[in-house]
Amino acid sequence: MTPVLELRGIDKSFGPVQVLHDVALSVYPGEVTALVGDNGAGKSTLVKCVGGIHPIDSGEYLFEGKPVQVGSPRDAAALGIEIVYQDLALCDNLDIVQNMFLGREHKRGLVLDEDTMEEMAAKTLESLSVRTVKSIRQLVSSLSGGQRQTVAIAKAVLWNSKVVILDEPTAALGVAQTAQVLELVRRLADQGLAVVLISHNMNDVFAVSDRIAALYLGRMAAQVKTSDVTHAQVVELITSGRSGDLGLTNGVPA
């Protein structure tokens, strides 16, 4: 199976500080790839490079097997890469439909085509089996944390995207809402999307992911199948960069 998104030898520095060293990452359609790592390991930087917010210094960026140049968030969106950031970026004073179409409204002439947008939003939420909101015309300000996360994710998949990257989607949620969001993450992958899940929570990672990519001090320590590793091994990879014969030897991939 070819990865839909593949990075090879990515380097990224901010001034004198090199944040990413020779990072490789493969993301496959229909799978959830968990991106794990301690604070400062470079997860967010890597995601921002993928999303076109930071240009990469060197390395290869392949999308569906072809090398591409991603210089801005628009380029990433055009490829079908959507990132749901931790702060969700929703407007509280707009309703669910308005938020989902923000910046990409359907219009007929000058006038917004509210009916079509409402139908499409309803269809997308329906396809994700979201059954927790009362009305799609309710303001986002009246939604719970889990519902907001759901709206943000639905917004990302509305555009026939191929890769959806979720930055700690469950960090601020309670138990029941976390379960809901994880269920949604799994469903996205089952629909054939490639999902990248950034998480600190090992339970979440093992609950939904197919692959785990562990970053350690800006290097990719290991990319493994979730079924091949144990909880403890992943924790070791995150904290020391190696575990048994997995991971980095003297700071270099084995």
Next chain:
Amino acid sequence: MTTTIKPAAATAPAPSIGANLRGYAERVRGGDMGALPAVFGLVVLCTVFSVLRPSFLTPGNFANLFTQGAAVTVIAMGLVFVLLLGEIDLSAGFASGVCAAVLAILLTDQGLPWYAAVAAAILTGVVIGTVLGALVAKLGIPSFVVTLAAFLGFQGLVLLLVKGGTNISIRDETILAIANKYLPPALGWGLLAACVAAYAALQLLRARKRAGRGLSADPISLIAVRVGALAVLGGLAVYVLNLERSRNAAVVSLKGVPIVVPLIVVLLVVLTFVLRRTGFGRHLYAVGGNAEAARRAGINVDRMKIAAFMICSTMAAVGGIIAASRASSVDPNTGGSNVLLYAVGAAVIGGTSLFGGKGRVLDAILGGAVVAVIENGMGLMGYSAGVKFIVTGTVLLLAAGVDALSRKRAAAAGLR
């Protein structure tokens, strides 16, 4: 919170009037008061003034209210756009003065035809707004400071334009007609009928289209109530305005809807359309609600800011033209003293939030009505300007307090 979203194919049931009312009550309890305080205040003020001063309720005074409040209301309608972004334009009052001065100079001193002078005045407004907006958006100076500086600058500019304190009288019939002439009674009725019919047709068409696509639509009964309310209130207003107001009708007949009223209605419809039905309006709300989210959605936040200031100053120009028409002249105080504060007050009293993201053009009209009623009623009661200022200030503070409290309440209710 556990009901399912209806599949798009099945017909969603039309929510009943009761459900609509309950939803509204829920929103109000949750802190989203909307225009409720303004409507409530308007009813209370009108009742008090008509009990204390029977002359308040005469047709003549009713007509006065419209021409008195028109300029401030129009400026407030423009301010709504800036307030929606969480910014403020303190210069709107004197911007209207500058535009009025441009109008007067071109009309009276240069002898240009009225349409050229009006175009120049409005263009002046556009330029002022663009410069202010660019300073706020591109240089990042807080709008409070930029427009405070402009407030002082424009005050001086008006003085220079009208040559240090003289006043320029306006003799052009068309301009004078705006705030001093009235529609023929039949035309007043005709326009009202057209408005009600158009409103009813739009509402019915929309409901039918939505129902046809299986989306939840307003029930016919609710539409009937809305259209009925518009017809009754509008009919009452037109009826009273069409009564003879002249003390001696044999000498000069004075009746009909003031010409500013249809002007304001047109502005209301156009601006409401822009805010509610176009991508531009949607983006304006988005920037006011969460500028970062708007930026990430690909909205050019700077351009939205410049556009909002441009609309605000352009509406200020229209307000200036109305003020010049009403006073039949322009002097250094046109658009000065309390005009700006009344306009900000009108927008906020009507329910526009000072924190951005919430407000309607209609709010400015309701708030403008409150301000006009206070000004007019207190004048009839024989209170001095001092008392009027204090009362209006108190009402503004009250409105801003309601705004802040409802935000707090909404936060507590999890609505924000």
